[in-house]
Amino acid sequence: MSDKLPFIKMHGLGNDFVVLDARRHALNLTTEQRQWLADRHRGIGCDQLITLENAPDSRADVFMRIHNADGSEARACGNATRCVAARVMGEKGNGHAVIQTVAGLLPAEVQPGGEIAVDMGPALLDWQDIPVAAPCDTLRLPVAHGPVADPVGVNVGSPHAVFFVEDVAALDIAEIGPLLERHAFFPDRANIEFAQVIDPGYIRMRVWERGTGITLACGSGACATLVAAARRGLTGRKAVVEVDGGRLAIEWLANGHVRMTGPWTLSFAGEVDLAEARHG
Numbered sequence: 001m002s003d004k005l006p007f008i009k010m011h012g013l014g015n016d017f018v019v020l021d022a023r024r025h026a027l028n029l030t031t032e033q034r035q036w037l038a039d040r041h042r043g044i045g046c047d048q049l050i051t052l053e054n055a056p057d058s059r060a061d062v063f064m065r066i067h068n069a070d071g072s073e074a075r076a077c078g079n080a081t082r083c084v085a086a087r088v089m090g091e092k093g094n095g096h097a098v099i100q101t102v103a104g105l106l107p108a109e110v111q112p113g114g115e116i117a118v119d120m121g122p123a124l125l126d127w128q129d130i131p132v133a134a135p136c137d138t139l140r141l142p143v144a145h146g147p148v149a150d151p152v153g154v155n156v157g158s159p160h161a162v163f164f165v166e167d168v169a170a171l172d173i174a175e176i177g178p179l180l181e182r183h184a185f186f187p188d189r190a191n192i193e194f195a196q197v198i199d200p201g202y203i204r205m206r207v208w209e210r211g212t213g214i215t216l217a218c219g220s221g222a223c224a225t226l227v228a229a230a231r232r233g234l235t236g237r238k239a240v241v242e243v244d245g246g247r248l249a250i251e252w253l254a255n256g257h258v259r260m261t262g263p264w265t266l267s268f269a270g271e272v273d274l275a276e277a278r279h280g
């Protein structure tokens with residue numbers, strides 16, 4: 001039986017997404033089908049699977065559901081928010097959009113030149129909000145592995161631990177990332193950032209994402225990194241964060257919210273036969 005599913009493929013700085021539209025017809029995908037769609041060898045391939053749904057909140061244009069490549073659900077995805085905002089702005093014919101996620105409402109606006117700025121919501125800093133396993137000052141979490149130690153904990157919709165290092169290029173992220181993601185101090189696991197402050201307005205960052213692994217960019221991770229750097233006094237409240245896939249402009253606003261500005265790309269549109277997922 002064929003079961004054709006239309007999708008579009010988008011990316012933000014190489015952090016890539018299969019975007020499905022469930023606004024007219026519910027999709028009810030299984031975890032196995034989601035994993036297959038995200039699989040680069042057997043399915044389509046993406047870092048996150050994004051499903052557009054009708055927004056329960058009337059102030060929002062769309063609800064965005066986010067799944068990692070391993071099938072787990074995520075509460076935030078900065079790069080996908082810019083992509084989805086661009087899509088919705090195109091549909092509406094103006095430069096504003098409000099994206100609802102399980103973490104809240106994210107207002108977005110197009111900038112001169114076409115980049116999209118998103119209010120990613122408040123950076124949460126209490127230990128319960130990261131969350132971590134025991135009371136502590138999130139400015140220095142008691143977590144270490146190999147060459148890295150004492151990360152800053154920040155929640156920007158999802159949990160992040162930001163390690164500051166001398167030379168981000170020298171780290172074997174594929175080796176230390178998975179162990180830190182599943183460190184016992186992170187009950188919900190965590191996204192792990194490795195950051196090198198180049199100057200007070202410029203940070204080089206690489207990421208190991210919870211549920212996906214190494215990606216070329218992580219928007220919420222860039223937000224967490226800037227907040228962590230500002231809290232440590234390493235930068236001001238505004239900086240460019242350079243990830244493997246390019247640059248994001250990040251600002252920690254006076255109201256505690258984090259504003260992220262960056263590009264988005266529509267790669268292609270297609271159709272996939274979900275029956276294939278059953279053959280593995």
Ligand SMILES: N[C@H](CCC[C@H](N)C(=O)O)C(=O)O
Nearest residue numbers: 074077078079158218219220
């Ligand atoms: N790529 C995303 C983050 C995904 C977060 C996800 N890996 C999680 O489990 O929290 C971004 O641009 O913000």
